[in-house]
Amino acid sequence: MRIVSTYPPRRCGIGTFSRDLANALEHFTAEVGSIRVSAIDKDALPYDIPVDLTIDQYNPQSWKDGIKHILARANESPNPTVVLLQHEYGLDPDDKGNDGDGSNFIKMAKAFTEQDLTTLVYLHTILDEPDHHQKTVLQELSGNSDALVVTTESAIHILESKTYAIDRSKLKHIDHGIRMQHPSQYDRLAIKQQYGLKGRFLITTLGLLSTDKGIQYGIRGYGRFLSESCTDAQRRQMIYLIAGQCHPDFVRADGGREYAEYQAELNSALEETGLRSCKTKELFGIDFDKFDVVFLDSFLDESSLLKLYGATNVMLLPYLNMYQISSGILADTLGAGRVVVTTKFRCALELIHSNKRCPDGMVIGRHARGILVDPGEVSIEQIAEALDYLVFNQKKRLLMEKQAHQRGYQMRWYNSGWSLLQHIDFIIEQKELKTGRGITFRREKKSVFQKKEYLPTQET
Numbered sequence: 001m002r003i004v005s006t007y008p009p010r011r012c013g014i015g016t017f018s019r020d021l022a023n024a025l026e027h028f029t030a031e032v033g034s035i036r037v038s039a040i041d042k043d044a045l046p047y048d049i050p051v052d053l054t055i056d057q058y059n060p061q062s063w064k065d066g067i068k069h070i071l072a073r074a075n076e077s078p079n080p081t082v083v084l085l086q087h088e089y090g091l092d093p094d095d096k097g098n099d100g101d102g103s104n105f106i107k108m109a110k111a112f113t114e115q116d117l118t119t120l121v122y123l124h125t126i127l128d129e130p131d132h133h134q135k136t137v138l139q140e141l142s143g144n145s146d147a148l149v150v151t152t153e154s155a156i157h158i159l160e161s162k163t164y165a166i167d168r169s170k171l172k173h174i175d176h177g178i179r180m181q182h183p184s185q186y187d188r189l190a191i192k193q194q195y196g197l198k199g200r201f202l203i204t205t206l207g208l209l210s211t212d213k214g215i216q217y218g219i220r221g222y223g224r225f226l227s228e229s230c231t232d233a234q235r236r237q238m239i240y241l242i243a244g245q246c247h248p249d250f251v252r253a254d255g256g257r258e259y260a261e262y263q264a265e266l267n268s269a270l271e272e273t274g275l276r277s278c279k280t281k282e283l284f285g286i287d288f289d290k291f292d293v294v295f296l297d298s299f300l301d302e303s304s305l306l307k308l309y310g311a312t313n314v315m316l317l318p319y320l321n322m323y324q325i326s327s328g329i330l331a332d333t334l335g336a337g338r339v340v341v342t343t344k345f346r347c348a349l350e351l352i353h354s355n356k357r358c359p360d361g362m363v364i365g366r367h368a369r370g371i372l373v374d375p376g377e378v379s380i381e382q383i384a385e386a387l388d389y390l391v392f393n394q395k396k397r398l399l400m401e402k403q404a405h406q407r408g409y410q411m412r413w414y415n416s417g418w419s420l421l422q423h424i425d426f427i428i429e430q431k432e433l434k435t436g437r438g439i440t441f442r443r444e445k446k447s448v449f450q451k452k453e454y455l456p457t458q459e460t
Helices: 013-032 060-076 104-114 132-143 153-159 188-195 215-229 248-273 302-311 328-335 346-353 376-391 394-410 413-432
Strands: 002-005 036-041 051-056 082-087 118-123 147-150 171-173 201-206 238-243 277-280 293-296 314-317 339-343 370-373
Touching (some): 002 013, 002 060, 013 036, 013 328, 036 060, 051 060, 060 104, 082 104, 082 132, 104 132, 118 132, 118 413, 132 147, 147 153, 153 171, 153 346, 188 302, 201 215, 201 302, 215 238, 215 248, 215 314, 215 376, 314 328, 328 339, 328 346, 339 346, 339 376, 339 394, 346 370, 370 376, 376 394
Parallel strands (some): 002 082, 082 118, 118 147, 147 171, 201 238, 201 314, 277 293
């Protein structure tokens, strides 16, 4: 199997996704054989196995050489090669280096399918209102691959709508996997004691930071909750931990101007709320009595991430991009059996509210496994209300943790990997079936029944 994607040590959510998928597939050696990765790189990083090829993201010739390399390896292999392309517009520049304007993934998919390599494309961004290029890219990927894989059911509804008009038979939903296999191994009290957080209620935001993560609203909502709902003694028992570095690409963008503006926005939120904050590279040794907000400015390795999921009482995800169809942080929060307060981005609506119609305002998810809020300025009051509900209703919060874990358990990477392999087997089997030579009927007479359209029932 061949995966084309970013990959660690590059700091990228899609790279982490591909690593976790590769690790899951390794459990099925009889079905998969070897796994190799073609890593999309831009900083000449050092890679280890399973990476055996790097593609320079901004070098058009490198993409062409990557196609030749993958086809050559496939021809040398005694077993059929299956290719998984991890598509994201931002990873696909055009020949002039313009991000998001390229067609490299299309060229890859076309070259592989023409050589009869089974080719699937994971889509990590699907827009409700794409421009012409964005729309054409997904349509071309559909036409030049065996399947498009998405991590939410709602993404399928968008892709088969009039906007994209992609045939339903090309689309497959497979859950985003979760890393927390056994939450019981991560005892909340023990981890808190290890970090010096014993006796504190921990609200957490994890992951690479950027403007679309909405941290400024999370801070304001948290500050509003503290001022309206908590006594001075209770305030000292609360900590909002914002853990993760700013995305390296975001820090460098436009000579650092956007990053500076972002930092100013966060500082403004802290000043408005009167919250005491500190920035640190590690949690050990901090006097938490002195702070309301702690920024853990460090890239979180696997072990640190899992511990912080375990220590968390409430995960706060005030994201601003409502089109996001995939979130590893949200998936892992459910897997860890932790309650989330999240804005109503597409992935959250599906996992927390099961794609049912969601009214405005703060909404307790349909299966009570999290709380949904609106994005932006209005989220401030709603986040405060959600925190008030969760902090002062322990029994309901613990029940929500149980409900979250039940959904997360279904999303283990093992299950997602197995679902992918089953779908690959189905695709290969379909290729081998011979179409019958029955009579083909062409319409020669108008019929009243032509006015009807039969569509599958959808949840909205």
